[in-house]
Amino acid sequence: MFQPAQELCLALPLLLIYLFAEPFHRGYFADDDSLKLPFKEQTISESLLASLGFALNVVTIIIMELVRDKRGKGIGDKFVSGTLFPGWVWESYCAIGVFTFGAACQQLTVNSAKYVIGRLRPHFFDVCQPIPNNASNTMGYIQDFTCVGADAAHLKDMRLSFPSAHSSFAMYSAVFFILYVQVKGKWRGSKLLRHAVQFAVLMAAWYVGLSRVVDHMHHWSDVAVGFAVGAVYGIIVFIFVLKPKKYGDPTWEPPPPEMLPRPVLSR
Numbered sequence: 001m002f003q004p005a006q007e008l009c010l011a012l013p014l015l016l017i018y019l020f021a022e023p024f025h026r027g028y029f030a031d032d033d034s035l036k037l038p039f040k041e042q043t044i045s046e047s048l049l050a051s052l053g054f055a056l057n058v059v060t061i062i063i064m065e066l067v068r069d070k071r072g073k074g075i076g077d078k079f080v081s082g083t084l085f086p087g088w089v090w091e092s093y094c095a096i097g098v099f100t101f102g103a104a105c106q107q108l109t110v111n112s113a114k115y116v117i118g119r120l121r122p123h124f125f126d127v128c129q130p131i132p133n134n135a136s137n138t139m140g141y142i143q144d145f146t147c148v149g150a151d152a153a154h155l156k157d158m159r160l161s162f163p164s165a166h167s168s169f170a171m172y173s174a175v176f177f178i179l180y181v182q183v184k185g186k187w188r189g190s191k192l193l194r195h196a197v198q199f200a201v202l203m204a205a206w207y208v209g210l211s212r213v214v215d216h217m218h219h220w221s222d223v224a225v226g227f228a229v230g231a232v233y234g235i236i237v238f239i240f241v242l243k244p245k246k247y248g249d250p251t252w253e254p255p256p257p258e259m260l261p262r263p264v265l266s267r
Contacts (some may be wrong), residue, residue: 010104017111023159024118028130029142037216039123044211049166053173056201060177064184065091099176102237103169110168110229122216127158150265165216167209167226168233171237174205174267175234183244205230 028035068074069088078090121127129149132142147155178198187193209223218226238244 003119010101010108013109014104014108017115023115023156025143026118026120026159027137027141027145028120028124029140030132031140034122034219035120035124037126039126039217040213042211042217044166044167047199049169049208050106053103053169053262054100057173057177058096060180061095061099062088062092063205064180065089065095068184095180098237098242102176102233102241103172106168106172106230106233107165109233110165110226112165113163114160114165117162118159119219119222121158121161122219124158126259127154129249130153161218162222162225163229164209164212164222165210167205167218167223168230170205170208171227171230172234173230174201175231176238177201179234179238179244 065074065088068091068195069086074087075091076087078085078087095238124130127150128145128147130142130147131145133144137144150158178201181194181198205227211226212218212223213220
């Protein structure tokens with residue numbers, strides 16, 4: 001059974017990271033061209049991505065469970081704390097809760113890595129406009145410098161390149177959706193309709209990752225690792241937390257036990 005307190009336990013560390021954590025102050029090489037791209041406004045904001053990812057899965061889950069219930073493939077009505085709930089409402093609640101729990105785990109993973117690694121974004125020079133302290137920098141690696149080109153919020157954000165949280169959440173949402181539709185969605189009219197929808201969602205997640213590189217917000221390796229983390233969490237959460245195998249035909253009954261031959265009476 002899904003418990004909302006589980007999300008709160010994960011949301012609190014995320015909030016503390018955003019409010020109080022300071023990313024690792026990584027240095028740079030003056031001739032590093034990968035950090036000299038111009039700053040651009042991001043195509044897909046965090047709020048837009050979160051809204052689309054949750055809306056896609058929440059609406060899909062509710063529709064799937066409602067259709068399954070109408071076709072007699074649901075679990076039937078369920079008593080919870082003395083209250084009778086429609087089966088599709090209970091199943092939707094559990095699935096949405098599991099999706100949200102997985103999203104929180106995934107975000108905590110990538111955001112904690114951001115602060116530990118402290119990798120500089122590709123627009124570092126444009127945002128920071130660093131002035132190095134040559135007295136304490138050796139071997140061409142500049143770790144002691146002062147930024148004069150941005151406010152505190154941008155100076156913190158410029159150190160949070162690895163991995164890409166956008167790419168991770170987009171891929172997590174896409175993988176969870178694909179697996180959910182694969183298991184729960186059955187269209188007799190067209191075998192390719194379901195797969196076409198799955199492919200479209202996967203391409204949308206792919207586009208989110210590519211946009212992060214085009215917008216100079218991440219290096220390509222940041223996006224690749226973000227995709228990998230999101231995909232792994234999507235698979236693990238769906239298989240081992242949601243446990244889709246338990247959603248079988250409620251009318252199924254185990255076959256009667258085989259009749260064993262009577263032992264031959266000894267004479």
